[in-house]
Amino acid sequence: MTKNIIICGGGVIGGSTAYHLAKAGAQVTIIEKDGIAAGASGGAAGLLSRPSVTNRTPLYELQKLGFAMHVELSKILPEEAGFNYDFAFSSRAHIATNLEEKQNLEHLIDEYQKSQRKAEWLDSDILQKTTNWIDGEQVLGAAVLPGSASVDAYRYTLALYTATERMGGIVKSGEVTKLIHEDQQIQAVEVGSQRIEADTVLIAMGPWSKMLEGNISQPIPVQPLKGQILKLRPKNPVQMYGFNYDGNYCVAKNPEVIVAGTTEEDAGFDTGITRSARDQILEFALNFSASLENAELIEQTACLRPLSQDGLPLMGEVETIKGLYISTGHGRQGILLSPSSGLAMSELILNGKTNSIDLSAFNPNRFIS
Numbered sequence: 001m002t003k004n005i006i007i008c009g010g011g012v013i014g015g016s017t018a019y020h021l022a023k024a025g026a027q028v029t030i031i032e033k034d035g036i037a038a039g040a041s042g043g044a045a046g047l048l049s050r051p052s053v054t055n056r057t058p059l060y061e062l063q064k065l066g067f068a069m070h071v072e073l074s075k076i077l078p079e080e081a082g083f084n085y086d087f088a089f090s091s092r093a094h095i096a097t098n099l100e101e102k103q104n105l106e107h108l109i110d111e112y113q114k115s116q117r118k119a120e121w122l123d124s125d126i127l128q129k130t131t132n133w134i135d136g137e138q139v140l141g142a143a144v145l146p147g148s149a150s151v152d153a154y155r156y157t158l159a160l161y162t163a164t165e166r167m168g169g170i171v172k173s174g175e176v177t178k179l180i181h182e183d184q185q186i187q188a189v190e191v192g193s194q195r196i197e198a199d200t201v202l203i204a205m206g207p208w209s210k211m212l213e214g215n216i217s218q219p220i221p222v223q224p225l226k227g228q229i230l231k232l233r234p235k236n237p238v239q240m241y242g243f244n245y246d247g248n249y250c251v252a253k254n255p256e257v258i259v260a261g262t263t264e265e266d267a268g269f270d271t272g273i274t275r276s277a278r279d280q281i282l283e284f285a286l287n288f289s290a291s292l293e294n295a296e297l298i299e300q301t302a303c304l305r306p307l308s309q310d311g312l313p314l315m316g317e318v319e320t321i322k323g324l325y326i327s328t329g330h331g332r333q334g335i336l337l338s339p340s341s342g343l344a345m346s347e348l349i350l351n352g353k354t355n356s357i358d359l360s361a362f363n364p365n366r367f368i369s
């Protein structure tokens with residue numbers, strides 16, 4: 001039976017699901033209230049970090065497949081969309097500032113080498129020469145782990161939608177205000193005064209997804225977690241490296257643009273930029289890269305991550321309403337996780353089960369008491 005599918009929310013999660021559904025031949029309509037990638041999907045740093053070999057969280061497979069699919073997508077999606085989105089590989093230095101941190105990182109390097117993956121320790125002087133910009137006084141050295149990558153998050157998300165439209169998908173402007181269901185089957189969505197019929201609906205509205213929970217009598221425990229990032233233009237072009245320390249990062253997106261972040265702020269739906277966040281991120285960057293002292297600040301942005309109550313995404317079908325699905329709560333890694341999430345959700349919607357990834361840890365019904 002042909003499905004009539006509506007996706008609520010034009011971010012990267014809705015876009016990737018739409019892309020995979022359209023590839024499989026399904027008819028899909030996306031409804032977005034503010035513009036494609038208007039939320040975090042357009043403002044994200046766009047870093048694609050490979051999962052660590054010591055990572056054994058439920059997210060591991062989703063991250064691993066997400067990274068591998070990004071590499072493959074970068075070879076076809078620019079052509080399918082008709083424009084580039086700046087996919088690039090870069091090496092990542094995990095910094096130690098003292099001996100204890102160095103020992104922990106050396107242990108991590110051993111784990112990588114045991115799994116036949118290249119990883120090495122660089123003392124600060126070698127790191128400085130190799131990268132030409134990771135040269136802060138606090139740097140004792142760093143573990144350089146297998147290459148990560150990055151994209152321009154806004155253009156990547158736009159590429160997913162453009163490719164979907166070229167395959168017959170439809171993007172509509174409007175705010176979904178209500179879900180309509182009868183006899184435990186989804187029937188339609190309401191967009192203002194308009195009713196749009198559908199036998200399948202996906203809620204992919206990022207942190208706004210919670211606003212529909214009253215309609216379905218079950219919790220969608222997702223809240224906004226504000227983050228701010230800076231884009232810096234170094235005085236001289238830099239090597240394609242990035243560094244991480246204590247959850248923060250500074251990464252060369254290209255030799256002339258470095259992205260630095262980030263904050264985690266409980267500020268509701270406020271997306272204003274602040275001077276204190278700017279100073280905090282600059283202080284972090286300068287601690288590890290004295291060369292950035294002369295960099296030009298070219299942009300400061302703020303956006304909202306969709307953070308779930310237990311930190312894991314909600315992905316799957318709503319227990320009590322047939323044809324209604326949720327995919328949200330991808331937190332700090334929605335861009336990385338978008339290809340694997342989109343593929344898995346398209347499989348679930350079209351076949352009633354997934355082949356690529358086991359979604360049981362992400363069951364959206366796990367919060368029903």
Ligand SMILES: Cc1cc2nc3c(=O)[nH]c(=O)nc-3n(C[C@H](O)[C@H](O)[C@H](O)COP(=O)(O)OP(=O)(O)OC[C@H]3O[C@@H](n4cnc5c(N)ncnc54)[C@H](O)[C@@H]3O)c2cc1C
Nearest residue numbers: 009011013033039041045046047176206227333334335336
């Ligand atoms: C500062 C920052 C940096 C980040 N950096 C990275 C990174 O480097 N790598 C990475 O992997 N991830 C990163 N992330 C996380 C990533 O951006 C998010 O996980 C991801 O964008 C979430 O996508 P989404 O589609 O779920 O939500 P969103 O992008 O928020 O999309 C939801 C969409 O739904 C729309 N919407 C809301 N309500 C309605 C309605 N009623 N009707 C219709 N449309 C509606 C919104 O307008 C929005 O466009 C970062 C996030 C932040 C904040």
